[in-house]
Amino acid sequence: MKELIRQLTIPSGPPGYETPVREVIHTLVQPHADDVYDDALGNLYAVKQGAAGPSARTILLAAHMDEPALSVIDIDDKGFLRVAPLGPLRASTLVGARVVFAKTGRRGIVGAEHGVAQKDLDFSHLFVDIGAATLDDAGQYARIGDAAAFSYGFDEIGADLIVGHALDNRVGCAVLVEALRRAHSAYTIVAVFSAQQEVGSRGARVAGHRIHPDAALVLDVSPVGDTPKSERLALTLGGGPGIKALDATMVVAPKVREMLVAAARIADVPYQIEVSPGTASDAGALFLSREGIPTGGIVVPARYVGTPSQMVHLRDVEQTVALLTAYLGQLQ
Amino acid sequence: MLLKRLTEASGPSGFESEVRQLIYEEIRGCADRVYTDALGTLIAETNREAKGPKVLLTAHMDEVSFMIVAIEEQGLLRFRPIGGVDPRILVAKPVRVGAKGLIGVIGSKAVHLQKREEREQPLSLDQLFIDIGASSRTQAESYVEPGDLAVFATEYEEIGERRAKAKSFDDRVGCAVLVETIKKSFALPVIYAFTVQEETGLRGAGPVAYRTEPDFAIAIEGTVCLDVADTPSHGQATVQGAGPAVSVVDARTIAHTAFREHIVRVGEEQGIPVQLRRTVSGANDVGAIHLSGTGVVSAAISIPTRYIHAPAQIISLDDYENTIRLLEAVLRSIEQGGFSV
Numbered sequence: 001m002k003e004l005i006r007q008l009t010i011p012s013g014p015p016g017y018e019t020p021v022r023e024v025i026h027t028l029v030q031p032h033a034d035d036v037y038d039d040a041l042g043n044l045y046a047v048k049q050g051a052a053g054p055s056a057r058t059i060l061l062a063a064h065m066d067e068p069a070l071s072v073i074d075i076d077d078k079g080f081l082r083v084a085p086l087g088p089l090r091a092s093t094l095v096g097a098r099v100v101f102a103k104t105g106r107r108g109i110v111g112a113e114h115g116v117a118q119k120d121l122d123f124s125h126l127f128v129d130i131g132a133a134t135l136d137d138a139g140q141y142a143r144i145g146d147a148a149a150f151s152y153g154f155d156e157i158g159a160d161l162i163v164g165h166a167l168d169n170r171v172g173c174a175v176l177v178e179a180l181r182r183a184h185s186a187y188t189i190v191a192v193f194s195a196q197q198e199v200g201s202r203g204a205r206v207a208g209h210r211i212h213p214d215a216a217l218v219l220d221v222s223p224v225g226d227t228p229k230s231e232r233l234a235l236t237l238g239g240g241p242g243i244k245a246l247d248a249t250m251v252v253a254p255k256v257r258e259m260l261v262a263a264a265r266i267a268d269v270p271y272q273i274e275v276s277p278g279t280a281s282d283a284g285a286l287f288l289s290r291e292g293i294p295t296g297g298i299v300v301p302a303r304y305v306g307t308p309s310q311m312v313h314l315r316d317v318e319q320t321v322a323l324l325t326a327y328l329g330q331l332q
Numbered sequence: 333m334l335l336k337r338l339t340e341a342s343g344p345s346g347f348e349s350e351v352r353q354l355i356y357e358e359i360r361g362c363a364d365r366v367y368t369d370a371l372g373t374l375i376a377e378t379n380r381e382a383k384g385p386k387v388l389l390t391a392h393m394d395e396v397s398f399m400i401v402a403i404e405e406q407g408l409l410r411f412r413p414i415g416g417v418d419p420r421i422l423v424a425k426p427v428r429v430g431a432k433g434l435i436g437v438i439g440s441k442a443v444h445l446q447k448r449e450e451r452e453q454p455l456s457l458d459q460l461f462i463d464i465g466a467s468s469r470t471q472a473e474s475y476v477e478p479g480d481l482a483v484f485a486t487e488y489e490e491i492g493e494r495r496a497k498a499k500s501f502d503d504r505v506g507c508a509v510l511v512e513t514i515k516k517s518f519a520l521p522v523i524y525a526f527t528v529q530e531e532t533g534l535r536g537a538g539p540v541a542y543r544t545e546p547d548f549a550i551a552i553e554g555t556v557c558l559d560v561a562d563t564p565s566h567g568q569a570t571v572q573g574a575g576p577a578v579s580v581v582d583a584r585t586i587a588h589t590a591f592r593e594h595i596v597r598v599g600e601e602q603g604i605p606v607q608l609r610r611t612v613s614g615a616n617d618v619g620a621i622h623l624s625g626t627g628v629v630s631a632a633i634s635i636p637t638r639y640i641h642a643p644a645q646i647i648s649l650d651d652y653e654n655t656i657r658l659l660e661a662v663l664r665s666i667e668q669g670g671f672s673v
Contacts, residue, residue: 041622073611076565145580206625
């Protein structure tokens with residue numbers, strides 16, 4: 001799993017320009033899917049026909065592949081770029097950040113105008129330095145509308161912990177790739193690597209409409225409450241997969257949750273209940289598709305979500321795959 | 333003059349009938365089918381049987397406006413905005429109230445009678461009223477009732493070098509572009525939708541996209557233009573006179589990259605000036621359209637509009653005409669198979 005996550009964490013995936021990570025996922029899922037395609041929003045779909053044949057019911061599994069990024073809105077005569085956020089980023093946390101442009105691979109550093117107090121910093125004070133000397137020079141590497149995401153990549157702490165700027169949600173993508181490989185289900189599985197989640201689950205909304213599944217599950221990370229003076233949250237790192245009860249986008253029906261709890265017992269893995277009123281996921285958009293779709297979620301606990309150094313426990317990831325595989329196996 | 337007639341008509345969100353009728357008269361002979369949906373959007377379908385991708389073009393008919401909510405003892409009208417209006421720009425502006433278009437003026441307590449704290453703060457809506465020249469509540473009630481609508485009373489005029497000022501260029505200028513375009517003929521099924529309730533949250537556009545299931549959609553808008561004195565380049569969003577502005581990102585949409593790049597390329601090939609809209613704020617009907625059904629490849633092309641959402645907005649007539657040219661060129665390119673996904 002570690003190597004798979006590393007592979008998925010390196011490529012960029014700004015909202016609306018997920019091409020680098022989508023291409024990597026496409027290659028990874030191709031051998032395990034009967035059909036792979038994308039759509040107007042940038043979602044990638046991988047379909048694995050159910051054992052029940054053409055009459056099989058359908059389950060949609062969604063993991064978003066995008067990450068927060070910066071969008072270029074202006075380039076000055078000296079080649080400095082002005083940027084605006086795509087997704088939840090705070091200007092004051094970005095000074096000195098290293099970024100990479102998804103289209104050209106050019107790296108850059110976020111700088112700030114002098115003389116603005118930290119608390120007053122907003123995006124109009126920030127710029128990205130890509131080492132260009134003039135406007136024309138800058139244009140070779142970045143143009144207005146191009147997007148840059150963090151470039152910190154992947155790191156390890158000890159044997160069990162991994163750290164990266166995009167573990168939210170490449171960990172969910174890795175779980176989905178692995179489950180697609182392992183799963184034997186009566187249901188047809190449609191794995192959706194969704195686009196534009198960070199700007200409001202736009203990809204999930206059209207995916208739910210297109211697939212019109214009998215049930216849906218989201219795979220994502222969720223913040224833990226186990227660090228010094230942290231926000232009070234139910235999850236702990238290393239405590240096993242979180243089964244979604246509630247997030248900012250939906251309340252999961254008890255019946256859906258209980259099916260996942262039963263699957264955790266079958267797989268013999270510990271589980272926690274995720275109650276995370278401040279966390280957005282694709283669940284709400286899928287749940288409200290068409291006439292309404294029974295939707296739940298499995299999350300991997302993560303520390304430092306919303307920063308460039310998100311931390312995840314590998315055992316939690318393994319157990320999440322086991323839980324998901326067991327769940328898919330017992331669907332009738 | 334089309335822009336004059338369109339901008340001087342009254343079209344509060346949800347009450348677009350005057351604008352709708354005016355547009356209907358203009359376009360009735362130009363489509364196979366013209367009809368209105370449940371929300372009030374005017375839809376004109378052309379070349380329904382033609383092969384080729386189905387294209388939806390939209391412009392919204394509604395404008396920021398006010399609803400009368402109460403009549404005071406002295407015959408003064410209390411009001412609330414419909415759509416986003418900065419209360420600081422309202423005092424002393426003339427408005428037209430109700431179906432008959434009664435002239436009124438937005439008033440407030442005189443500045444020398446305001447307490448010091450009041451003077452230091454911009455006037456809030458609670459300190460403003462519309463004065464229609466009535467001397468008592470009873471007198472006012474014979475002209476107006478709560479629920480009546482008011483819009484700015486600005487007249488259209490051409491000013492300076494190829495510029496024009498009016499109210500509601502957002503988005504009557506887009507309506508005008510569509511009216512000019514529907515008079516041309518394309519070997520494509522093209523649907524023209526004049527949408528409602530954009531200013532209150534893009535409510536009209538979603539149902540039109542759901543109903544028509546287009547392959548491509550383009551919204552024509554009036555958008556922010558902040559290129560005035562003391563604004564750095566990265567705060568300008570668009571520049572007046574620099575051509576139609578193609579959206580990249582706004583609060584509700586990340587534009588389809590290949591489609592927006594195609595539009596810019598068409599402009600370059602045809603020698604039409606085109607700029608990119610350089611801000612991520614604001615929204616338009618594409619926010620609802622692109623998420624309709626299984627997702628729609630969409631773009632927004634906007635005419636830079638200074639002092640938008642205010643009584644006197646300014647556009648460049650060159651930008652307006654170049655938008656008409658660009659839209660035609662883009663449709664021709666689709667007609668010739670020059671863009672597909």
